[in-house]
Amino acid sequence: MALNEHRYALTVRWTGNLGSGTSSYRDYSRDHDIEIPGLPVLQGSADPTFHGDRSRYNPEQLLLTALAQCHMLSFLHVAVKHGVVVLSYEDNATGMMRLNRDGSGQFETVTLRPQVTVADPGHIALAGRMHHEANEVCFIARSVNFPVLHAPITTAGSP
Numbered sequence: 001m002a003l004n005e006h007r008y009a010l011t012v013r014w015t016g017n018l019g020s021g022t023s024s025y026r027d028y029s030r031d032h033d034i035e036i037p038g039l040p041v042l043q044g045s046a047d048p049t050f051h052g053d054r055s056r057y058n059p060e061q062l063l064l065t066a067l068a069q070c071h072m073l074s075f076l077h078v079a080v081k082h083g084v085v086v087l088s089y090e091d092n093a094t095g096m097m098r099l100n101r102d103g104s105g106q107f108e109t110v111t112l113r114p115q116v117t118v119a120d121p122g123h124i125a126l127a128g129r130m131h132h133e134a135n136e137v138c139f140i141a142r143s144v145n146f147p148v149l150h151a152p153i154t155t156a157g158s159p
Helices: 059-082 121-137
Strands: 011-014 032-035 042-044 086-091 094-099 105-112 114-118 148-150 153-156
Touching: 059 086, 059 094, 059 105, 059 114, 059 121, 059 148, 114 121, 121 148, 121 153
Parallel strands: 105 148, 114 153
Antiparallel strands: 011 032, 032 042, 086 114, 094 105
16 A cells, blocks of 8 residues: 555444344434444434434434544644644534435535634634635545534633
8 A cells, every 4th residue: 555545444234133224214223333443333323304313323323423523633633733732622523414306305504613712812713714715735635525614712721
């Protein structure tokens, strides 16, 4: 494998056979396990709208999670590059998915709302601009075909 290639592997295992498999739309559970070696099992299901279990993670939530995590990690990297000391970071991300008449659907947009605290009040404006740069280097944001918007709030605080 080349140094510029990174491969990821996991197992998704359907655990929702209630006895008759997929004999009808309502005769099976959408429950499944996501298994990644060395990590706790992540329990997944469909969104409750699609007959899923609301106590398990659904793919739409996980896509939004991946975008928010990637942006945060990219932002922290960009902060180090620019000499900006970040003291805290919290994102209240939202996403909007549209369903089509044929039963398909797609995310239309995601809005990340990072609340960032930086050590130096003189870096507040720079930190606000760094979200664009973080979006440009975020692997997940670069891989989706819908806009990933940003509505950051930056404040200064003490360590």
